[in-house]
Each structure stands twice: as structure tokens, then as C-alpha cells.
Amino acid sequence: MLEDVCLRIAGRQIIDRVSLTVKQGDVAVFLGPSGAGKSTLLKIVLGLWRPTSGKVTIDGNDITSLDDEQMHDVRRRMGVVFQGNALFDSLTVQQNVGYFLQRRSAFPKEAIDRKVEEALAFVHLQGQGSLYPDELSGGMKKRVAIARAVVSNPDIILYDEPTTGLDPINARAIxxxxxxLKARGTTSVVITHVLKDAFTIGDAFTLINEGTVIAAGSARSILSSQHPFVAEFMSDMLSQPPMPHAFALARQEAA
Ligand SMILES: Nc1ncnc2c1ncn2[C@@H]1O[C@H](COP(=O)(O)OP(=O)(O)O)[C@@H](O)[C@H]1O
Ligand SMILES: [Mg+2]
Structure with missing residues (x-):
């Protein structure tokens, strides 16, 4: 949960009084154009940026007041899938997926190997552990990044633009x-500028522009917002027939 969070970098207000709540078990979508501040918000939640002011709480713990070691423990419960995947090119798929487990935990090697193989099976990459990132397609790399995020069984997974750059079939697989993961009870934060993907998987939405929250809530409440930016941001989608089913339904309800 964010409360009145501001972040200034080099005198520039990147995030301006953002408040939002992510409900446990939801797929929460942060929507907005490029440069809106979405990735920065994700980094604030991860504790990689400390807000200039405001509060960030995770399960009631204010993470802005934690020291590095305590932050480490909070971060352990979060998995992250970065936009560029952030895989280590010199490590195999298996080593990539097991990397943080190996570094952070006291698990014996066999246990780590088993968890890695389970995570690879979850993303439909079983038996592919000996490949290197260079040998993988974009969709496979993304799935390795997801396997690495789920391997430690986190409560929250954050995804930065998980479908960007993927073809429709691979995007759907993601x-x-x-x-x-939602069905397993994992809480998800998904950053995207792709409306169709947002409305396909999201339970709750926060529309962000220029570092501030423009609208937040259900698909219905976002679509019924009177803010002029909403119409502007949605206009591409509204003019593109055929409208995705979920979106059409949400609009109908909003009307
Ligand atoms: N490390 C940084 N230093 C200075 N400005 C930054 C930094 N990271 C991001 N910004 C600026 O913050 C704004 C929001 O960026 P970002 O969160 O990456 O947007 P989004 O993910 O929504 O595309 C942009 O104007 C960007 O230039
Ligand atoms: Mg971004």
C-alpha cells in the first residue's frame, strides 16, 4: 500500500502524492503511457527507491523505515519480473532460476534443483535447464524470468511490462x-501500457500519468471516470474493432 508517496530525482518530481492499495490475492494493474512513472513505482515497492516523502506498507509494515537487512527479508517475499528479464547471459536457465535461492537460502543443492525443476515445469520449460539465455526466444526468456520469480514461492509478484515485445500467442501464454499464479493465491502487480492485456487479467486498476494517479478502482470505475486523460488514453482501444470481450462488458456496465 502506498500513502501519499512522492519521489524527486535531481529536483524533478517523478512521483507526486501517489496513494494506492493492492488487495491480497488480486491482480493489480498499473496502467499508463511511457514515462508515467510505473516502473519507478515498482522500484519504490521493491525498496530500490526510497520515497522523498510518504509511506509504503506491505502487510502493515512500513518499509520506508527499514534498514537494509530488514528490507532484505521483505523483498524475499516478493518476486519480480523485470521488463528486460534481467537474466544472466553467462549462466544456464537452471542457474538463472536457482540463482537467488542459492545465494539467499540454506537449502541443500538437491532441494534447490528440485525447486528449480518445479518452477521450470510451471512455465512449461521442463528439461530445458541446460540452455543459455542466448538460445531462447523472447517468450521463453520471459518464462525463465517468471520461473526465477516463482521459485522462492513469493506472496507477491511484480511484473514490469510482461507482454511488451511478445507476439500475441506468447503474450497470452504469459x-x-x-x-x-493468482489461482494459487499469489498477489500480482502488473505494469502495462497495453489496455487489452490489462483488462484481460486485471482485478483492480490504477491509471497513472505524469507521476500521479488519474483514476483507480475496477474496470468499471476507471471507464466511468470523467478525467479527460482517461478518454485520451482509452481512445485507441475504443476505435479498434473488434473490442475485446472483457472490455466491451466493462463498458456496458459502466454505461
Ligand atoms: N534513475 C532515474 N533518474 C532520473 N529520472 C528517472 C530515473 N528513472 C526514471 N526517471 C524518469 O522518471 C519518469 C518515469 O519513468 P518510468 O517510471 O520509467 O516510467 P514508465 O515505467 O511509466 O514508462 C520518466 O520521466 C523518467 O525519465
Ligand atoms: Mg517502465
């Missing part, structure tokens, strides 16, 4: 994985 959305299916996010859904499968």
Missing part, C-alpha cells in the same frame, strides 16, 4: 501464467 497472461495465462499470471492467472495460474
Amino acid at each position: 497472461l495465462d501464467l499470471i492467472r495460474k
Whole structure:
């Protein structure tokens, strides 16, 4: 949960009084154009940026007041899938997926190997552990990044633009994985500028522009917002027939 969070970098207000709440078990979508501040918000939640003012609480713990070691423990419960995947090119798929487990935990090697193989099976990459990132397609790399995020069984997974740059079939496979994790009870934060993907998987939405929250809530409440930016941001989608089913339904309800 964010409360009145501001972040200034080099005198520039990047995040301006953002308050939002992510409900446990939800797929929470942060929507907005490029440069809106979405990735920065994700880094604030991860504790990689400390807000200039405001509060960030995770399960009631204010993480802005934690020292590095305590932050480490909070971060352990979060998995993250970065936009560029952030895989280590010199490590195999298996080593990439097991990397943080190996560094952070006292698990014996066999236990780590088993968890890695389970995570790879979850993303449909079983038996591919000996490949290197260079040998993988974009969709496979994304799935390795997801396997690395889920391997430690986190409560929260954050995804930065998980479908950007993927073809529709691979993009759908990624959305299916996010859904499968939701079914397991994982809380998800998904950053995207792709409306269709947002409305396909999201339970709750926060529309961000220029570092501030423009609208927040259900698909219905976002769509019924009177803020002029909403119409502007949605206009591409509204003019693109055929409208995705979920979006059409949400609009109908909003009307
Ligand atoms: N490390 C940084 N130093 C200075 N400005 C930054 C830094 N990271 C991001 N910004 C600026 O913050 C704004 C929001 O960036 P970002 O959160 O990456 O947007 P989004 O993910 O929504 O595309 C942009 O104007 C960007 O230039
Ligand atoms: Mg970004």
C-alpha cells in the first residue's frame, strides 16, 4: 500500500502524492503511457527507491523505515519480473532460476534443483535447464524470468511490462501464467501500457500519468471516470474493432 508517496530525482518530481492499495490475492494493474512513472513505482515497492516523502506498507509494515537487512527479508517475499528479464547471459536457465535461492537460502543443492525443476515445469520449460539465455526466444526468456520469480514461492509478484515485445500467442501464454499464479493465491502487480492485456487479467486498476494517479478502482470505475486523460488514453482501444470481450462488458456496465 502506498500513502501519499512522492519521489524527486535531481529536483524533478517523478512521483507526486501517489496513494494506492493492492488487495491480497488480486491482480493489480498499473496502467499508463511511457514515462508515467510505473516502473519507478515498482522500484519504490521493491525498496530500490526510497520515497522523498510518504509511506509504503506491505502487510502493515512500513518499509520506508527499514534498514537494509530488514528490507532484505521483505523483498524475499516478493518476486519480480523485470521488463528486460534481467537474466544472466553467462549462466544456464537452471542457474538463472536457482540463482537467488542459492545465494539467499540454506537449502541443500538437491532441494534447490528440485525447486528449480518445479518452477521450470510451471512455465512449461521442463528439461530445458541446460540452455543459455542466448538460445531462447523472447517468450521463453520471459518464462525463465517468471520461473526465477516463482521459485522462492513469493506472496507477491511484480511484473514490469510482461507482454511488451511478445507476439500475441506468447503474450497470452504469459497472461495465462499470471492467472495460474493468482489461482494459487499469489498477489500480482502488473505494469502495462497495453489496455487489452490489462483488462484481460486485471482485478483492480490504477491509471497513472505524469507521476500521479488519474483514476483507480475496477474496470468499471476507471471507464466511468470523467478525467479527460482517461478518454485520451482509452481512445485507441475504443476505435479498434473488434473490442475485446472483457472490455466491451466493462463498458456496458459502466454505461
Ligand atoms: N534513475 C532515474 N533518474 C532520473 N529520472 C528517472 C530515473 N528513472 C526514471 N526517471 C524518469 O522518471 C519518469 C518515469 O519513468 P518510468 O517510471 O520509467 O516510467 P514508465 O515505467 O511509466 O514508462 C520518466 O520521466 C523518467 O525519465
Ligand atoms: Mg517502465
